[in-house]
Amino acid sequence: MRRLSCLLLFLVLFSCESRKPVIEITKENLKEVLTQYGKENPETEVTIETPYGNIRLKLYEDTPLHRANFIKLVKEGTYENAEFYRIFYQFMIQAGIYPKELPYTIPAEFNPKYIHKKGALSMARSDENNPNLESSSSEFFIVHGSTYADYQVENEESNNNLKLTDEQKKIYMEQGGYMSLDQKYTVFGEVVDGLEVIDKIASVKTFSEDKPLKKIPIKVTVK
Numbered sequence: 001m002r003r004l005s006c007l008l009l010f011l012v013l014f015s016c017e018s019r020k021p022v023i024e025i026t027k028e029n030l031k032e033v034l035t036q037y038g039k040e041n042p043e044t045e046v047t048i049e050t051p052y053g054n055i056r057l058k059l060y061e062d063t064p065l066h067r068a069n070f071i072k073l074v075k076e077g078t079y080e081n082a083e084f085y086r087i088f089y090q091f092m093i094q095a096g097i098y099p100k101e102l103p104y105t106i107p108a109e110f111n112p113k114y115i116h117k118k119g120a121l122s123m124a125r126s127d128e129n130n131p132n133l134e135s136s137s138s139e140f141f142i143v144h145g146s147t148y149a150d151y152q153v154e155n156e157e158s159n160n161n162l163k164l165t166d167e168q169k170k171i172y173m174e175q176g177g178y179m180s181l182d183q184k185y186t187v188f189g190e191v192v193d194g195l196e197v198i199d200k201i202a203s204v205k206t207f208s209e210d211k212p213l214k215k216i217p218i219k220v221t222v223k
Contacts, residue, residue: 022076025104025137031065034106038068045223046074046189048095050084050216052201055142055194057121063109066123066135066188073138074220078102084201084216088209090146091178093201094124095218096139105134109186115168117177118145119191119198135186142191144202145177156180 025033044067048055059067073079078097086094106123110133116122120143123135148156153169156162156179164172172179191198205213 025069025102027104030104030106034065034068034072037072038064041068041071041075043071043222046070047221047223048194049219049221050197050201052216053194053197055197056192057189058192059121059189060111060114060187062111063114063186063188065106066109066186069106069137070140070188071222074222078138079218079220082218082220084212084218086141086210087202087204087206087212087216088144089202090144091202092122092141092143092145093198094139094141096124096136098139100138102137104137105130106137106186108133108135109188110183111187112163112183114187115164115171115177116143116145116179116181116185116187117168117171117190118143118175119195120177120187121189121191122181122185122187125185133184142198143178143181144198147174147176148172148179153179 023033023037044059044061046057046059048057059070061067079095082095082097084093084095085098105125114120122141122143124139124141125133125135150169150173153164153172157164160180160182162179162182171177201216204216207213
C-alpha cells in the first residue's frame, strides 16, 4: 500500500513538472511572447468542425503575430465552447468567445497581397479608441461576400484608397469577397477546403439582424 502511494505521488509530481505553464500575454510582453511561441509552434493548418461540415484553413506565415496567437488559443483550449455567433449573408460569419475579452490586442499586420476574398480568415477589432486598427485577441471572421462587377471594383478601389493587382480584381469579380475591409482588418489565413460550408452557415436564419436562430458550435483543432 505504501509502495502504491509513493508511486501515485511520483506520477502526480512528474505530471506537474512536465506540464508547460500557460504564458499570459500582456500589452508589454505580447510581441516577445508571440514571436517565441511562433518559433516553437510552426503549424499553419487548422480545422474548424461545425454542424454543417468541416472548414480547413491555412494560416499565413508572414502575419506571424496573428498566426502564433491563433495557434496558441487553439492549443490552450480557448475556443473550447466557441461558436459562430454573428452571421451576415454576403458579408461574413464571425466566431470566438464573445462577450469575454482577453486583456490584449494584436498589432495590425496588413499585407497588400492578402485581400478579403471569399474564404479569407481575418481578425475582428473594435472601432472605438483604436487608431492603429489593432486586432481583437480572440474574435475572428471568415468572409462570405459577393461578386463585383468591373465598375464596382474600380469604385471600391478608389473610395477605399486601394491599389489592387489585376489578379486581385479578377478574384473579386469571379470569386467574390468584401473589398471595403481591405487594409482595415488583418487577413491572416484563408479557407483551403470547405467554402460550401461557409455558404451554408451564411444562409442560416437569423434574428436581430445577425444572431443565428440555432447555436452553431465549433471545434477548432491544429493539424
